[in-house]
Amino acid sequence: MLDAPNSQYRILSAATVPAYLQTLPAVVDRLGGAPSDWTVRDVADGNINSVFLVDGPKGGVCVKQALPYARIHGEGWPLDINRAIYEDAYMARLAPHVGQLAPEVYSFDAEQFVIVMEKLEPHIILRRALIAGNHYPAVPGAVAEYIAQASFHTSDLAAPFERKATDVSLFSKNLSLQRISADLIFSDPYTVVWRNKLIEPYLTAWGAAFRSDVDLKSEVARLRALYFGKAQSLIHGDLHSGSVMVTAEDTRVIDGEFAWIGPSGFDVGNFIAHYIMAWYAKDEQPGDETEREAYRRLIETDIAAFWSTFRQRFLEIWRAEAGAGDAYFGDHFNDPAGASRLESLRQAYVDDIFADARGFLALKVIRRIIGYAQIADFHVIEGAEAQARAKAGALALARSLLLHPDRYPDIASVIAALPRFEAVGFDPHPSRNW
Ligand code: SR1
Ligand code: MG
Numbered sequence: 001m002l003d004a005p006n007s008q009y010r011i012l013s014a015a016t017v018p019a020y021l022q023t024l025p026a027v028v029d030r031l032g033g034a035p036s037d038w039t040v041r042d043v044a045d046g047n048i049n050s051v052f053l054v055d056g057p058k059g060g061v062c063v064k065q066a067l068p069y070a071r072i073h074g075e076g077w078p079l080d081i082n083r084a085i086y087e088d089a090y091m092a093r094l095a096p097h098v099g100q101l102a103p104e105v106y107s108f109d110a111e112q113f114v115i116v117m118e119k120l121e122p123h124i125i126l127r128r129a130l131i132a133g134n135h136y137p138a139v140p141g142a143v144a145e146y147i148a149q150a151s152f153h154t155s156d157l158a159a160p161f162e163r164k165a166t167d168v169s170l171f172s173k174n175l176s177l178q179r180i181s182a183d184l185i186f187s188d189p190y191t192v193v194w195r196n197k198l199i200e201p202y203l204t205a206w207g208a209a210f211r212s213d214v215d216l217k218s219e220v221a222r223l224r225a226l227y228f229g230k231a232q233s234l235i236h237g238d239l240h241s242g243s244v245m246v247t248a249e250d251t252r253v254i255d256g257e258f259a260w261i262g263p264s265g266f267d268v269g270n271f272i273a274h275y276i277m278a279w280y281a282k283d284e285q286p287g288d289e290t291e292r293e294a295y296r297r298l299i300e301t302d303i304a305a306f307w308s309t310f311r312q313r314f315l316e317i318w319r320a321e322a323g324a325g326d327a328y329f330g331d332h333f334n335d336p337a338g339a340s341r342l343e344s345l346r347q348a349y350v351d352d353i354f355a356d357a358r359g360f361l362a363l364k365v366i367r368r369i370i371g372y373a374q375i376a377d378f379h380v381i382e383g384a385e386a387q388a389r390a391k392a393g394a395l396a397l398a399r400s401l402l403l404h405p406d407r408y409p410d411i412a413s414v415i416a417a418l419p420r421f422e423a424v425g426f427d428p429h430p431s432r433n434w
Contacts, residue, residue, distance in 0.1 A: 008111045009081070012065050014040040017052050020114070021063070024107050027116050032058025045125065046242060046255065047072045047373055048079060053119055060119035061106060066257070072373075080176035083257040084113040089170055090259035091115075093234060097149040101142055102253050120252055123245035130241055130278040131380055133287060133295045140306035142251035143244060143271055147236075148313040151264035151353070154234035156327035157318060164326075168231055168261045177258045178228075181237065185367045186224040190217050195372035202388030202426050206395050207370055209428035219402045223359045230263040230356075239267040240364070241274040242375070265356025268310060272357065272414075273364035274375070275303045279418055280394040281377040284386040300415050307411040311350050318346055358408055362398035369395055388426065396421035400434045 012020055018035035021027050031038055033056050044051045048070050052063040066084040070077040088108040095102065103118035129136055152158050154167060188195050190210055198207045210216060236243065237258025245252045279299045282292050322330050322342075333342040368375050369391045381387040397417060401408055408414050421434070 006111065009068075010112065011067065012050060012052070012063070012112070012114070014042045014052060017054060017063055020112070021054060021061075021116070024109075024116065026107055027061055030059045030061055030106065031056025044071060049257075053121065055119075060121065062103065062117050062119045064115045064117065066113040079180075081113040083174065083177050084108070084115060085110060086171060086174040086177075086259045087255070087257040088115055090234065090236070090256035091117075093154065093167065094150050094256075097153040098146050098253070101146040101149075101251060102256075120245045120254070123247050123250065123252065125242055126244040126246050127241040127274070127278075127376060129246060130275075130299075131281075131285065131377055133282075133291060135295070135298045136246045136248060136251070137298075137302075137305075138249070139244065139246050139251050140302045141309045143239075143253065144306050144309035145313055146253050147239070147264075147267050147271070148310050148317060150236070150267075151233045152314055152317045152321070154261075155232055155264065155325065157325045157349075158321060159325050161326045164231075164261075167234055171234065171259050171261050174257075174259055177237070178260060181227070181258060181260075182224070184371050184373060185363055186220060186227065188372065189366045189370035190220060196370055197372060197374055198370050199384050199388040199391065202385055203369075203391060203395075205426060206392060206428050210366065210370065210395075210399070213399075213403075216399060216402050219359065220363065223356075223363055226263050226356060227266060227360075228262075231261045233261065233264045235260055235262045235264065236267050237262070239270050240375075241271075241278065241377075244271075263353075263356045263360070265353045265358075266360050268307070268353060269357035269360030269362075270364045271306065272303055272411075273361040273368075274377075275299050275306070276361070276397065276414075276418065277365060277368060277375060277394050278377050280390045280397075280422070281381060283393075283422065284381040284390040285377075286380070286382065300418070303415055304411055307354070311354075314350055314353075315346055318349075354410070355405070358401055358405055358414070361414075362401040365394050365398040392424050392426060393422045396424040396428070396434060399428075404434075 017040045018038045022035050031054065038054055038056045041053045043053050048067060050065040050067055054061050054063060066081040068079060068081050069075045070079055088105065091102060091105050103120055105115060105117045107116040126139060156164055198204065236253065236256050237260045238255060239253065243253060243255045245254055279296055282296050285292060328342065328345060333339055378387050378391055381390060408417065
């Protein structure tokens with residue numbers, strides 16, 4: 001057994017949740033009735049936390065507790081439960097800017113590391129929708145709006161440096177989860193380590209190709225330094241299709257425990273990466289081939305809509321709210337020449353986010369295929385060889401993005417490249433100029 005993180009901390013179970021919630025008056029009021037009237041469902045789906053949905057006569061709540069170990073690995077992988085502090089702080093910091101695009105928090109318990117928040121029902125996880133082939137056209141725009149608001153309002157463009165320094169000081173303590181990202185995203189896929197889960201023997205050569213490519217590893221090193229050194233805005237840090245819950249009318253971003261002050265392009269790239277992996281996986285997933293191909297066209301549209309909405313909204317927000325932060329000091333750009341220059345600087349700033357996103361996108365694809373935390377998009381494919389075929393295409397695109405970024409100056413060129421790598425197969429052809 002792991003040592004208890006503090007003497008009061010108890011891991012909740014479906015059986016103990018009602019008694020626990022009874023100690024929180026605001027939650028009791030929301031649920032209505034008495035604990036004996038409440039039903040509890042254990043709906044944990046992610047890798048590291050407990051999650052329960054609780055319903056009472058009056059309403060429902062979601063209860064999320066940070067476990068002291070990785071749920072998917074058991075007690076052999078200890079984790080710091082303090083991450084719940086940063087998740088709560090992340091949601092509080094963004095709430096004024098993202099509003100209804102995130103669940104409302106009702107209570108945070110810093111002893112039990114429990115966040116009680118709005119129950120999202122009948123929402124489903126976006127990843128499940130992508131796998132099922134159900135399309136939610138409002139999602140890309142909503143997530144783009146969320147990231148644009150977060151990226152602008154927590155950056156030096158909107159926040160005085162004193163505010164930004166407070167954010168840096170708080171979120172720079174979220175260290176244990178950054179260690180997970182450092183290892184699982186930036187280290188493991190390019191070395192041999194027990195955590196990796198490359199499909200043998202089909203992807204063996206691809207793994208070796210990544211481990212032996214010094215040019216590629218140099219780019220990984222540059223992006224890793226960017227992640228830890230470019231304190232641009234408050235980022236979610238794990239914004240993939242499993243961190244978005246959807247209905248036809250409503251989109252919410254959840255699970256901000258990897259919060260960090262880092263490059264704004266990280267969340268952008270991560271979100272696109274998971275659409276791209278959904279695209280490659282779709283070819284081998286079960287179901288009607290014509291429908292799967294048609295769904296791929298929808299994914300392409302979603303990727304384009306996501307980036308164009310992000311770009312447009314980020315620029316609009318900046319134009320509308322210029323001058324509040326300490327960067328690009330408004331007073332310096334007051335005359336017509338200054339206004340025109342500031343507009344070019346805005347465009348350059350967003351171009352820079354795209355360039356960063358393109359690199360992080362590639363790393364996110366690679367970590368989900370070679371590294372420890374893999375995704376259901378590929379797992380639902382029947383047979384290791386078919387899974388590996390779909391994964392090889394995604395790996396080939398990722399390698400090309402890292403080695404030849406100049407070939408991908410915009411989102412259209414990334415989308416156009418998807419089919420080029422689809423049939424690449426199990427030989428990484430290191431000598432080919434991909
Ligand atoms: C121990 S598994 C860790 C991974 O799960 C989370 O969803 C993050 O993606 C993290 O890298
Ligand atoms: Mg997560």
